[in-house]
Amino acid sequence: MPPRICRAARACALLALTFGGACAPRHPPAAPNAAPAPAFRFVDVAARAGLGRVILAGRPEKDHVLDSAGTGVAFLDFDRDGRLDAYVVNAWSLDGATVTARGRNALYRQRADHTFEDVTDAAGVGGEGEWGAGVAVADYDNDGWADIFVTTFGRNVLYRNLGDGRFTNVAPALGLETPGWNTAAVFFDADGDGWLDLYIAQYIDCTLEDVLKAERTLSWRGLEKVAFGPFGLKGAPDRFFRNVAGRFVDATDEAGMKDLALGFGFAARAADFDDDGDLDLYVANDSDPNYLYRNDGTGHFREVGVMSLCAFDGKGAAQASMGLATGDVDGDGILDLFVSNFSEDFKTLYKGLGDGFFSDVSAETGVGPAVYRQLSWGAALADFDNDADLDLVIANGHIYPQIDRHPEIIGTYRQRASLLENRRGQVPAGAGETLFRDVTAEAGPGFDVARAHRGLAVGDFDDDGRLDILMSALDGPPVLLRNEGASGAWLTVACEIPGGTAVPVGTKVTITAGGRRQTRDVASGDSYVSTHDPRLHFGLGRTEMVDEVLVQWPDGTRTLRTNVRARQILVVRKEEKSPTGGPLEPTRSGRH
Amino acid sequence: MIRRGAVRGAAVLGVVLFIASDASTQPRTPATPAEMVATYDALADTILAANKAERKLVLSILSATYGHAQAEAARARQALKANDAAAATAAIENLATAVGQIATEGDNAVAGIRKRLLEGGHHANSEGEAQGVYEEGYVIVTKATKKELLDSSQALARLARAPKAEALEAEWKKVEAAWTKNIAGAK
Numbered sequence: 001m002p003p004r005i006c007r008a009a010r011a012c013a014l015l016a017l018t019f020g021g022a023c024a025p026r027h028p029p030a031a032p033n034a035a036p037a038p039a040f041r042f043v044d045v046a047a048r049a050g051l052g053r054v055i056l057a058g059r060p061e062k063d064h065v066l067d068s069a070g071t072g073v074a075f076l077d078f079d080r081d082g083r084l085d086a087y088v089v090n091a092w093s094l095d096g097a098t099v100t101a102r103g104r105n106a107l108y109r110q111r112a113d114h115t116f117e118d119v120t121d122a123a124g125v126g127g128e129g130e131w132g133a134g135v136a137v138a139d140y141d142n143d144g145w146a147d148i149f150v151t152t153f154g155r156n157v158l159y160r161n162l163g164d165g166r167f168t169n170v171a172p173a174l175g176l177e178t179p180g181w182n183t184a185a186v187f188f189d190a191d192g193d194g195w196l197d198l199y200i201a202q203y204i205d206c207t208l209e210d211v212l213k214a215e216r217t218l219s220w221r222g223l224e225k226v227a228f229g230p231f232g233l234k235g236a237p238d239r240f241f242r243n244v245a246g247r248f249v250d251a252t253d254e255a256g257m258k259d260l261a262l263g264f265g266f267a268a269r270a271a272d273f274d275d276d277g278d279l280d281l282y283v284a285n286d287s288d289p290n291y292l293y294r295n296d297g298t299g300h301f302r303e304v305g306v307m308s309l310c311a312f313d314g315k316g317a318a319q320a321s322m323g324l325a326t327g328d329v330d331g332d333g334i335l336d337l338f339v340s341n342f343s344e345d346f347k348t349l350y351k352g353l354g355d356g357f358f359s360d361v362s363a364e365t366g367v368g369p370a371v372y373r374q375l376s377w378g379a380a381l382a383d384f385d386n387d388a389d390l391d392l393v394i395a396n397g398h399i400y401p402q403i404d405r406h407p408e409i410i411g412t413y414r415q416r417a418s419l420l421e422n423r424r425g426q427v428p429a430g431a432g433e434t435l436f437r438d439v440t441a442e443a444g445p446g447f448d449v450a451r452a453h454r455g456l457a458v459g460d461f462d463d464d465g466r467l468d469i470l471m472s473a474l475d476g477p478p479v480l481l482r483n484e485g486a487s488g489a490w491l492t493v494a495c496e497i498p499g500g501t502a503v504p505v506g507t508k509v510t511i512t513a514g515g516r517r518q519t520r521d522v523a524s525g526d527s528y529v530s531t532h533d534p535r536l537h538f539g540l541g542r543t544e545m546v547d548e549v550l551v552q553w554p555d556g557t558r559t560l561r562t563n564v565r566a567r568q569i570l571v572v573r574k575e576e577k578s579p580t581g582g583p584l585e586p587t588r589s590g591r592h
Numbered sequence: 593m594i595r596r597g598a599v600r601g602a603a604v605l606g607v608v609l610f611i612a613s614d615a616s617t618q619p620r621t622p623a624t625p626a627e628m629v630a631t632y633d634a635l636a637d638t639i640l641a642a643n644k645a646e647r648k649l650v651l652s653i654l655s656a657t658y659g660h661a662q663a664e665a666a667r668a669r670q671a672l673k674a675n676d677a678a679a680a681t682a683a684i685e686n687l688a689t690a691v692g693q694i695a696t697e698g699d700n701a702v703a704g705i706r707k708r709l710l711e712g713g714h715h716a717n718s719e720g721e722a723q724g725v726y727e728e729g730y731v732i733v734t735k736a737t738k739k740e741l742l743d744s745s746q747a748l749a750r751l752a753r754a755p756k757a758e759a760l761e762a763e764w765k766k767v768e769a770a771w772t773k774n775i776a777g778a779k
Contacts, residue, residue, distance in 0.1 A: 231710065231711070232710075232711050232713075233711065234708070234711060235704075235707065259700075260699070260700035260701040260703070260704050261700035261701070261703040261704045261707065262704050262707060288703070288707070289696070289703070303700065304689075304749070306689075306692035306693075306695065306696055306742065306745060307685075307688040307689060307691075307692045307745040307746055307748070307749040308746065308749065309742065309743075309745075309746045312742065315735070315739060316695070316735060316738045316739040316742050317727065317735070318727075353750070355750065355753050357746060357749065357750055
């Protein structure tokens with residue numbers, strides 16, 4: 001494997017060359033009497049970093065819901081040079097019933113100076129002329145190189161990474177094209193055989209002809225005619241494919257994942273929600289109950305969303321779910337779940353109760369009311385100020401441009417992304433304060449611009465220990481929000497399986513530092529049709545030493561590192577001997 | 593279901609009779625042909641009967657599911673008496689599933705049909721929906737009842753992880769009460 005080394009210092013120096021010294025050294029000494037740097041400050045550097053290709057989005061008036069669906073983004077390291085690259089999915093533009101342009105997806109390779117070069121043509125990953133929707137990055141064939149799966153309104157594309165900077169589309173040969181309106185894709189090892197299986201969510205059963213001939217017929221408050229749907233349109237079934245040594249077999253029914261309700265699937269995430277050692281799957285449906293597929297440990301599932309209380313909001317109502325984010329927001333060691341929804345509705349934060357059960361805590365945590373008016377899509381729970389808790393970023397943007405003619409009602413079509421600060425440990429119990437506080441207005445110029453945001457991925461692209469944000473927006477270029485906030489110490493853990501998968505989905509890392517225990521997992525899915533940086537980032541506050549880093553690999557084995565200094569990218573390889581005498585025993589017997 | 597052929601035949605017959613009568617008589621006040629009225633009347637019976645049938649069918653689905661829940665509750669009690677924790681867990685989890693399905697007026701397969709009806713513009717309880725009493729497409733179970741049963745479903749599912757007889761009885765009583773009060777008497 002090429003070196004994926006800690007290069008924070010070098011990164012900062014290079015960043016200084018690129019961005020005028022803003023990060024050299026990383027925390028420059030404050031001038032006397034200078035105001036302290038704000039905890040949150042983001043600047044959009046997409047244009048100067050070279051992320052410029054406009055993302056097409058149907059017609060200007062968004063006559064069909066597809067025009068408004070937007071596309072996904074991904075952070076990945078496709079060439080294994082240790083630097084995060086970016087992939088941005090593109091759609092088409094229409095003029096009435098005429099296709100005026102087929103947008104090309106873009107692969108941006110990061111240079112050493114943290115600018116990007118467009119290598120789409122050389123890599124051959126432009127999207128095959130399909131109307132792109134989402135992107136999932138994984139190493140489906142376990143050859144050590146990250147592959148790119150692009151969901152589409154059309155035929156999906158699986159770009160197999162050839163390892164020399166080029167890719168080839170293997171979706172037709174592998175039977176993964178699944179024609180239709182595909183949205184989220186989640187690679188995860190459902191059956192513990194070491195191969196990543198694949199869940200593909202679908203949205204509406206419609207044809208290109210339906211899209212081209214669409215007219216705005218739905219009355220919005222008696223004021224405007226807007227795009228019709230999804231109510232009144234037929235849902236399309238989600239699919240599940242088992243990966244059998246690099247070949248895919250449709251196992252939707254056999255695995256217990258038949259989409260009987262034909263929910264309008266938009267987002268999905270694999271995680272061990274019930275903490276029993278296997279990966280479950282949550283699916284967020286627009287306007288329909290959400291699904292939670294509980295894994296029985298053999299790759300067979302039971303849909304338990306209703307009894308787990310994460311199918312509906314706290315009042316028992318199905319919501320128009322668009323995206324999701326997972327993480328332990330309250331530090332109790334149990335995964336919580338955030339689901340983004342339509343405008344004029346609470347965005348729902350489900351507190352994990354343990355064993356895969358949830359309770360809607362949107363109101364008391366402040367999350368619900370903070371973004372009540374926005375229409376929310378991609379999201380992530382991540383520690384942006386490095387204070388050892390998970391903040392929440394949300395990509396917002398409405399689907400009806402027509403609401404701009406009535407801004408007094410619910411606001412505008414273009415909306416600012418939202419940033420909610422987690423104040424765990426800062427809020428006295430019973431003080432009437434909420435766990436989350438909306439800090440969007442104080443998060444810097446990057447959060448000042450209203451756009452029709454959709455996809456969102458989080459990653460530390462410049463390796464400075466502060467998490468950055470990549471977003472897509474309709475009819476505009478991507479947005480790359482560089483984090484320039486004054487933050488605490490940090491640790492990033494890069495998990496590697498030499499000779500195995502390049503993206504060890506499901507690997508869980510728990511660190512203990514400063515009296516706090518934090519857990520992250522290598523995600524697949526999450527947000528809205530997007531893929532985060534696979535490296536796991538931890539904010540540490542003022543703690544400069546991590547007592548313990550425990551890596552739980554997908555096969556159940558564990559690796560322990562102790563007394564790890566902060567402010568580095570720690571690479572943990574699976575075979576590594578731990579200081580306590582080598583790889584630990586599997587956590588569970590029998591399955592692995 | 594209405595047979596399209598029958599309707600079409602009635603319409604043709606009506607037109608023929610209308611033309612024939614028009615040719616042989618003096619001008620008179622236009623009136624809908626009696627045959628068309630009769631056909632429409634029959635169609636109305638069918639439409640109204642279909643609505644009643646939908647209600648009865650959903651009640652049957654709910655009753656069957658409730659029966660299933662009763663059986664699982666009994667099975668769970670037996671398992672608890674026999675100190676068979678695994679069997680108790682399985683039975684209580686099935687019970688939780690059944691109660692959840694009562695809350696949602698059926699499982700995901702039924703939800704798919706309900707969605708299809710909504711897509712076609714059919715609302716069983718449009719007035720109740722407008723008043724905020726029913727969710728879209730729901731026929732019997734109100735929002736309030738749904739919430740009660742969802743809470744019970746989760747409580748039972750959590751109980752399945754560590755089954756206890758007293759807790760089972762307490763939660764089952766809540767389900768019985770919601771059923772008796774809000775669903776069993778529905779017509």
